[in-house]
Amino acid sequence: MCGIVGYVGFRSVADILLDGLEQLEYRGYDSSGIAVKCDNDIKVYKAVGKLKNLREELKSHVKEFEKSTMGIGHIRWATHGAPTVLNAHPHTCTHGNLVLVHNGIIENYKELRAELEKEGCVFKSQTDTEVAAHFIAKKYDETHDLTEAVRLASKEIEGAYALCVMHNDYKDTIVATKRNAPLLVGIGEGEYLIASDVPAIIKYTKKAMYLSENQIVTVTPDSMKLIDKDGNEVQPKIELLPWEPVALSKMGYKHFMLKEIHEQPDVIRNILVGKLHTAAEPVILDEVKLTKDTLKKLTRIQIIACGTSLHAAMVGKYLLETFCGIAVDVEASSEYIYRRTVTDEHTLVIGVSQSGETADTLTAIKQAKARGSHILIITNRPDSSMAREADSLLSVNAGIEVSVAATKSYIAQLMAFYLLALYMAEIKGSTDKSIIQSIKNELMILPQKIEQVLANTDEIQKCARKYSNTKDFIYIARGINLPTALEGALKLKEISYINATGYAAGELKHGPIAMLDDTMPVLSILMKGIVYDKLLSNSEEAKARNARMIALTNSNDPKLEDLFECIIRVPEVQEFLSPIIAVIPLQLIAYYIAEFLGKDVDQPRNLAKSVTVE
Numbered sequence: 353m354c355g356i357v358g359y360v361g362f363r364s365v366a367d368i369l370l371d372g373l374e375q376l377e378y379r380g381y382d383s384s385g386i387a388v389k390c391d392n393d394i395k396v397y398k399a400v401g402k403l404k405n406l407r408e409e410l411k412s413h414v415k416e417f418e419k420s421t422m423g424i425g426h427i428r429w430a431t432h433g434a435p436t437v438l439n440a441h442p443h444t445c446t447h448g449n450l451v452l453v454h455n456g457i458i459e460n461y462k463e464l465r466a467e468l469e470k471e472g473c474v475f476k477s478q479t480d481t482e483v484a485a486h487f488i489a490k491k492y493d494e495t496h497d498l499t500e501a502v503r504l505a506s507k508e509i510e511g512a513y514a515l516c517v518m519h520n521d522y523k524d525t526i527v528a529t530k531r532n533a534p535l536l537v538g539i540g541e542g543e544y545l546i547a548s549d550v551p552a553i554i555k556y557t558k559k560a561m562y563l564s565e566n567q568i569v570t571v572t573p574d575s576m577k578l579i580d581k582d583g584n585e586v587q588p589k590i591e592l593l594p595w596e597p598v599a600l601s602k603m604g605y606k607h608f609m610l611k612e613i614h615e616q617p618d619v620i621r622n623i624l625v626g627k628l629h630t631a632a633e634p635v636i637l638d639e640v641k642l643t644k645d646t647l648k649k650l651t652r653i654q655i656i657a658c659g660t661s662l663h664a665a666m667v668g669k670y671l672l673e674t675f676c677g678i679a680v681d682v683e684a685s686s687e688y689i690y691r692r693t694v695t696d697e698h699t700l701v702i703g704v705s706q707s708g709e710t711a712d713t714l715t716a717i718k719q720a721k722a723r724g725s726h727i728l729i730i731t732n733r734p735d736s737s738m739a740r741e742a743d744s745l746l747s748v749n750a751g752i753e754v755s756v757a758a759t760k761s762y763i764a765q766l767m768a769f770y771l772l773a774l775y776m777a778e779i780k781g782s783t784d785k786s787i788i789q790s791i792k793n794e795l796m797i798l799p800q801k802i803e804q805v806l807a808n809t810d811e812i813q814k815c816a817r818k819y820s821n822t823k824d825f826i827y828i829a830r831g832i833n834l835p836t837a838l839e840g841a842l843k844l845k846e847i848s849y850i851n852a853t854g855y856a857a858g859e860l861k862h863g864p865i866a867m868l869d870d871t872m873p874v875l876s877i878l879m880k881g882i883v884y885d886k887l888l889s890n891s892e893e894a895k896a897r898n899a900r901m902i903a904l905t906n907s908n909d910p911k912l913e914d915l916f917e918c919i920i921r922v923p924e925v926q927e928f929l930s931p932i933i934a935v936i937p938l939q940l941i942a943y944y945i946a947e948f949l950g951k952d953v954d955q956p957r958n959l960a961k962s963v964t965v966e
């Protein structure tokens with residue numbers, strides 16, 4: 353997490369840095385800071401909290417930096433040291449001559465710090481980052497060359513980092529490098545921008561270069577030099593970013609989350625374009641680069657992801673196993689990377705990630721790739737680090753998701769799995785054609801059904817208000833909707849901070865039922881299908897313990913009226929497709945509860961949209 357921006361050119365730098373940081377606010381928002389080169393000095397300004405606090409802080413200093421045309425900026429999500437002004441970036445060396453911003457984690461910072469302190473460096477913060485400032489300054493004192501200092505220091509720094517460095521001896525030079533953290537350079541006329549992500553630079557240029565691992569770039573207003581870790585010059589690979597500057601607007605909605613929930617019907621329509629024409633025609637997925645023959649012979653798939661993407665992966669498992677008859681394992685990326693996994697060239701490995709930058713998933717993907725597996729990436733960011741690792745890239749085109757809580761990207765990931773499962777089933781001939789056609793028919797009319805849910809949220813809002821004062825919340829489901837229960841609970845806890853948990857309903861009586869009493873809401877995801885009756889029995893068991901029962905259902909079964917104190921209805925769809933429609937009211941319940949409670953819906957505490965540290 354954390355976002356970094358750098359600029360050298362001819363424009364007033366503070367505005368560019370602040371604009372850029374605003375675009376990167378999704379990466380963290382607990383403190384921020386900028387460093388700008390003024391006449392003979394580098395000035396550093398920092399503030400705790402949201403970016404608006406830094407803007408406020410800068411107002412009384414405008415005269416000091418208004419002419420400056422070079423600087424670096426940072427927006428932080430704390431890993432080492434609390435969010436305080438001292439821990440906020442930029443960090444400086446003992447004498448303040450070298451200034452840097454960092455995204456990532458320096459793993460050997462304790463050893464380096466002890467060494468540097470012995471040598472007389474004075475540390476001001478508790479961060480791992482400050483070590484880099486002192487260490488690069490030390491190398492600079494030895495070499496009197498900033499690029500060389502960065503290169504030598506990065507050989508000894510362990511961990512993940514994207515660094516942007518300035519030195520007082522240089523009036524117009526920034527040096528940057530990266531390892532396992534994203535960084536790109538925007539190339540303008542007489543100016544260069546450096547940033548963690550495209551939105552921070554796209555307003556100024558579409559011409560850019562992504563740094564590869566361990567490369568070091570040195571920019572001045574009219575030059576850019578790229579070297580590798582051994583100091584050899586490298587030819588930059590310049591590309592045109594397929595992006596338009598977008599004004600991030602809430603379009604009249606109170607929060608981005610609500611806007612993004614309402615965008616979901618169009619997200620489904622978009623992903624179907626060019627892939628599913630009619631129910632009678634096969635699904636077209638040119639993105640999948642495995643030959644038909646290899647696909648037919650596949651016996652094993654592993655899907656790796658985190659958080660909401662992990663829940664989409666769980667639905668994916670259900671679909672791929674059911675329609676394609678292939679064994680699928682789903683695993684949290686953070687668990688996958690520190691054990692011996694049975695992954696080889698015969699395994700298809702699918703990485704799922706909205707951002708395409710999640711550190712754990714990226715590491716897992718790289719490990720699987722090194723073992724020879726074909727890597728299929730499902731992401732909302734075709735320009736991301738994960739996309740660059742992909743053998744097959746399935747871009748879900750959900751559009752920028754601003755709210756930290758993932759909603760439309762989840763729906764888009766689900767859609768990617770439906771298309772993939774149908775595509776593979778058609779190639780393998782592993783599912784009856786009539787079943788495949790009926791699913792395709794329903795997929796095409798799903799957007800209208802979701803629109804019906806979105807058009808009438810009275811019952812959902814009533815239910816949200818009724819339970820907004822609860823401390824705990826349980827979601828139960830079975831089968832293909834177990835991930836829906838987990839996702840509903842995740843949405844609620846992350847934006848309202850209510851302790852919400854999703855359970856496989858059959859597991860309730862093996863322990864969790866002990867928690868039930870007349871204060872506990874239990875939301876049962878009762879979609880018609882093979883587990884409907886079983887789930888109804890599990891709901892009876894919960895009711896018998898006086899739990900406050902809520903149904904999310906597509907059934908008009910009169911029995912429900914007695915069992916549930918609140919019933920939320922969604923249009924009927926076949927069971928296979930129910931995860932898509934069932935999650936919508938759960939996103940809305942979480943949203944309305946958080947909103948009633950006055951929480952910061954789009955930027956909940958302690959979270960960041962892109963988790964680029966392990």
Ligand code: F6R
Pocket residue numbers: 658659660661662704705706707708709710713756757758759842843846961962963
């Ligand atoms: C929840 C949420 C997170 C992400 C997780 C993975 O609303 O947004 O749980 O799903 O951090 O992120 P990506 O999908 O970018 O890899």
